[in-house]
Amino acid sequence: MSTSEHRLAVEVRDVAKSFGGVLALDHVSLELREGEVHALLGENGAGKTTLSNILAGLYREDSGSVLVEGVERHFHSPAQAIEAGIGMVHQHFRLVSSMSVAENLHLGSPDTPKVVSSRTLVASARRMMDEIGLHVDPTAKIWQLSVGEQQRVEILRVLARGAKVLILDEPTAVLTAKEARELFGVMRQLVAGGRTVVFISHKLNEVLEVSDRITVLRGGKHVITRDAEGATARELARLMTGEEMGIEVEHREVTGPPVLVLEGVTARNSRGVEALHDVALTVRAGEIMGIAGVSGNGQTELAEVITGMRTCERGRITIDGSDVANTSTRHIADLGVGHIPEDRIGVGMVASAPVKDNAILRHYRTDELSSKRMLKRERILAFAKDIVEAGRVQTRSVHMPAGQMSGGNQQRLVARRESLVADRLLVAAHTTRGLDVLAAKQVQEAIVDRRDADCAVVMISDDLDEIMAIADRIAVMYEGRIMGVFDRAEFDRERIGLLMGGQTETEVVA
């Protein structure tokens, strides 16, 4: 690597960091050049976030050093890091939702004058935006903005403090495909102006698309830093995991009887707006019905209405012929319906409770694990250990709080647990969102295993690649309606993509 022709923004030298005896960063060295998008690639727990938190002043390194423009720095706080020109945009935004964009931009900044009016704040916010070349309505309240716009406010807030190095932690995880594209434009614009962008992701295609250079971390160690040009997704996946990736699914003709039948189903979302209109759908035993669509087009409500978590206003929902609309989650689960919910931490588990309590969440009432009143504590322990083992959940102990596991392991636990519930039907929503390559593959395999055991599967995802690889049939949703259902032989990326964007079948054909 010749460093003479590139000016270095940041140099990381031999940085190590451990948490409670576990080495999270194992003597990593890295150079960030001025004017580049530098991707940090790795699975959950590879050390990407630890490294960026050290750069952003949230953690302190145990050993090693960080040089900013050639000067050695040790940050004690994010404020010191930003003063040195390094700022970070976190996965979860830190904005005050009831305040305006202009107010948020000035919040906590040392440059904000002591006495302000909303007019001066808006004017100064406009100035900032013009200087940086990024625009959001400064008078809008944060809650009125889309996620993509909120992220833009976060970026503006960091850049307004003079950051030259911008760290984006999994910025696309919360964005729609269109918003992600816009973000990439912003990233290119920023590096063209001489700034450095550190892009943390485990989506290989995105990394290849937007980065200049790529660094792969694995298990806290530096694996490789290379130019993005000429790199392939397959090669990067192998470097990230140390093994070959990509799920291979065998597809057969589906002949099983219908398990789930929806007729004329209409439901409202949590804000009371009608989110499902007259949905009809049939899913047969032994098939995976992929639900394709941009997030927020009724998929969440569809999963909830099937599993009894949401009221069905009109229509019929039957499972193996028995009407389940508006019964109860318990009744539906007892019929053999498993559900991997979209929000696995918020809905699917109790983060503060031990792994074993989470493992039995759906089964504690069975005769195997409890009598009329008492829990069978030894059986529960054995049951939890089985789930952990069969689900390949990596945890130190089943007594550890589930929230302390990585996201991938949490999802392995939920996926395994729900697979055990799902004798007849598995509803799986955004199962691989935020997971690394290996965990995603294992969760996908668990879903395919269910299908092979003659279970019906409804798989919701906004990742069309994933659906096209795994599903036997695809239903496209747009604004709460099913726009079309395709057999595997008719899978056509372009056509499905157009339907996802709201064009009707006749428009597409014409």
Add this chain to the structure above:
Amino acid sequence: MIAGYRLQRRLDADARRTAILRVLGAVGGLVAAGFFLLLTGRNPFTILADSIEAVFGSKRGIEGVAVQSVPILMCALGVALSLRMKVWNIGSDGQFLMGAFVACGLGINIDAPNWLLLVMMGVGALIGGALWILVPAAARAHWGVNEIITTLLLNFVAVQMVVWASLGFWRDSSSMVTQSTRIVPVTLPRIPGFDSVSIAFFVPLILAVVLWIVFRSTKVGYEIDTIGGNPRAAAFAGINVPRRIIVVMLISGAIAGFGGFLQLTGAPGAQALNGGGFSRSYGLSGFIVAALAGASFLGVIVAGLFISAMFYAGIALQTKGLSVYIIFAIYGLVLVGVAIGETAARYRLQKVATDGGAASAAPTTPTLAEATP
């Protein structure tokens, strides 16, 4: 190279370390209280010695603590139960008073054999305590109304109810005391060998063990803990969350109410309602105990006996010119100390280098010199 220290957040909070640091925090709070006593011109060591003397110096002291512990522990168990569901029942004082109110009403107005009257009063107290939390429970479960406000405010209403009864409709007109109801005709039997401790002393101890077993090995306990951990996950698992919240809050109120019955029939000289003074802020003490114990039922016993001893000492020391309110101030300091201890358990002190880029603490850095050109 200068070595320094810094706080490092732990990924795991070890239960034993947390317990030790909570106790250390409580001790720290007491030490801080000592300094404040010093500022008021009193010698904290003398007060400590007097307190220990008051509690352990005589059989009377130990019996006094035992008597005092019953209402405090009953209120604490009620609070701790709802706390397992992350519901803050601040109203145990009111539930305690209303339990005593119903028990007293039955006791002075109904003619029945002693055993039957005691049973009726006990059941009445359970119902009285439960009814006093019914509205906050329903409002919380179905409309998400903050139970801290509603339960707290009902305390004041309960005090006025009891004052009204003692000044008005149940007033003992034959007595010189203006604010007292008639005396209930029945008491719980004394424990043999004790002058003032009745069998009421065993009730909270047994109840604590029962609750401990419920949460350790029953389905209901698991469901309540699941609701406390994440109500949405509980609903996902098919648990009827609003119904569970109501039932658990009613039981929480009933336990405090039963404490009122135990006080009325078990404590020496408490056989009548004498206005709001019938509860010497037992709900407040109980709340402190539950908070100190971190909603662990066996912990409630330990913390409860500790607080009862402090409370008794405080009353005993009034003869030496100390206000009982000092006890509440000390509670506050102890609580702050425990909160600090609990937070501290999530961190550890790590030795690090503060300059030169090399660390003395990291054992895995043999080649560090090579990295610095």
